[in-house]
Amino acid sequence: MSQSEISPEHAVSEFLASLPGLTLGVAVSGGSDSLALLHLVHEWARLNHTKVVAATVDHGLRPEAAGEARQVAGVCDGLGVSHTTLTWQGAGSGGNIQSMARDARYRLLADWAKNEQVDFVLLGHTQDDLAENLLIRLARRAGVDGLASMDDRFERQHQRFARPMLDVSRAHLQSYLQDRDIQWVDDPSNEDEVFDRVRARRALVTLADVGIDSSALAQVSRNMSDAKVALHDQMADLAWTHARIESGDLLIRREAFTDVPVEISRRLLLVALQWVSGNGYAARREPLVALLRSIQQNQGGTLQGCLVTVDDQNCRIGREYAAVKSLSAVDGIWDGRWNLEGPYQPGFEVRALGEEGLRQVPDWRESGLVRSSLIASPAVWGGDMLVAAPLAGYNKAWSAKLLPERAVFLP
Numbered sequence: 001m002s003q004s005e006i007s008p009e010h011a012v013s014e015f016l017a018s019l020p021g022l023t024l025g026v027a028v029s030g031g032s033d034s035l036a037l038l039h040l041v042h043e044w045a046r047l048n049h050t051k052v053v054a055a056t057v058d059h060g061l062r063p064e065a066a067g068e069a070r071q072v073a074g075v076c077d078g079l080g081v082s083h084t085t086l087t088w089q090g091a092g093s094g095g096n097i098q099s100m101a102r103d104a105r106y107r108l109l110a111d112w113a114k115n116e117q118v119d120f121v122l123l124g125h126t127q128d129d130l131a132e133n134l135l136i137r138l139a140r141r142a143g144v145d146g147l148a149s150m151d152d153r154f155e156r157q158h159q160r161f162a163r164p165m166l167d168v169s170r171a172h173l174q175s176y177l178q179d180r181d182i183q184w185v186d187d188p189s190n191e192d193e194v195f196d197r198v199r200a201r202r203a204l205v206t207l208a209d210v211g212i213d214s215s216a217l218a219q220v221s222r223n224m225s226d227a228k229v230a231l232h233d234q235m236a237d238l239a240w241t242h243a244r245i246e247s248g249d250l251l252i253r254r255e256a257f258t259d260v261p262v263e264i265s266r267r268l269l270l271v272a273l274q275w276v277s278g279n280g281y282a283a284r285r286e287p288l289v290a291l292l293r294s295i296q297q298n299q300g301g302t303l304q305g306c307l308v309t310v311d312d313q314n315c316r317i318g319r320e321y322a323a324v325k326s327l328s329a330v331d332g333i334w335d336g337r338w339n340l341e342g343p344y345q346p347g348f349e350v351r352a353l354g355e356e357g358l359r360q361v362p363d364w365r366e367s368g369l370v371r372s373s374l375i376a377s378p379a380v381w382g383g384d385m386l387v388a389a390p391l392a393g394y395n396k397a398w399s400a401k402l403l404p405e406r407a408v409f410l411p
């Protein structure tokens, strides 16, 4: 570790002083990073009259995990910190087990934190995690966003999380623990070369010969974060001046895709598709760039459950009928964004209007909306009988409004 490196005590106390809130939760796996975090947070909280609680997740994937959780519970007991072991019941059910375990961990931690009224759940990610991530992402040919650092604060499952040690090296944390004679758990999967992360960690040892160490890579990922923020701001400005909502579709002026750097228009298209589809996942780069090219050539396409069409002035991003045709709702909330209100009767349900419905609305053109959007719009049905198609102007007793949280496009 270099002399100029920030000490763990200093890093953690500066970070915690900047957090609002009085109850902190620490997610402790028992490994060196999170165990050091527990001690550092406990020490800071003692001096600053802050309550600390801790939790360990037993994913049920390794036989030793239950013993490790007990070990952490023992350490917490010694410090006077209340500790909870959270167990995941879903292990062993196929799929990408690593990512399922991670999702489950965040869910369990968020539920626990809400229960304990924790303001922030603190995680033990370090500078080395940033460096390893960057190497892994380089191998996947990532762009600016993929190479950007993890956030030091974020929200997941409506719970706030924070990472106070992104400027601290693992070596520094381990010597902090050794100086105090504190034992940590070595997870055997940290040695298993099937994992990209383990191979990245090994590669770092070689890269150090050419000056590419954890601290350098972590700095690059922070630089990428700055670039990401700047690009996002430019995209948001573009959206502000070029995009508007029309009956649930996004209308974006064509120049936004032809006269600005492709990195900005690609971002705008990405968030537009997310907004219309309500699908939080980012579309993959290749199909997104292909769609962007097609828009530039005045053609449209489909992606992420959205239909994109282009005319002289605008690119219209609406819902694709195929993506909504099997959705139905009896409570009036449809496609996660439309709220239908009117004289409800038992047996009514909300489904897409479809070609069939549109045929029953001969004067739909008076609505001023395009056909492709109307067939994917919400309608009220009583069995096979069309009761109302609010966006097509059929049966004024009914209205369809975007839910307030889905009614603004603010990338």
Ligand SMILES: Nc1ncnc2c1ncn2[C@@H]1O[C@H](COP(=O)(O)OP(=O)(O)OP(=O)(O)O)[C@@H](O)[C@H]1O
Binding pocket: 026, 027, 028, 029, 033, 034, 055, 056, 057, 058, 059, 102, 105, 122, 123, 124, 125, 129
């Ligand atoms: N079993 C666990 N119980 C409690 N906290 C955990 C557990 N595993 C990981 N954590 C928390 O998450 C931090 C990061 O751990 P790790 O690097 O293994 O996670 P990851 O799977 O890479 O997670 P992420 O998706 O957040 O990067 C740990 O320092 C610790 O705070």
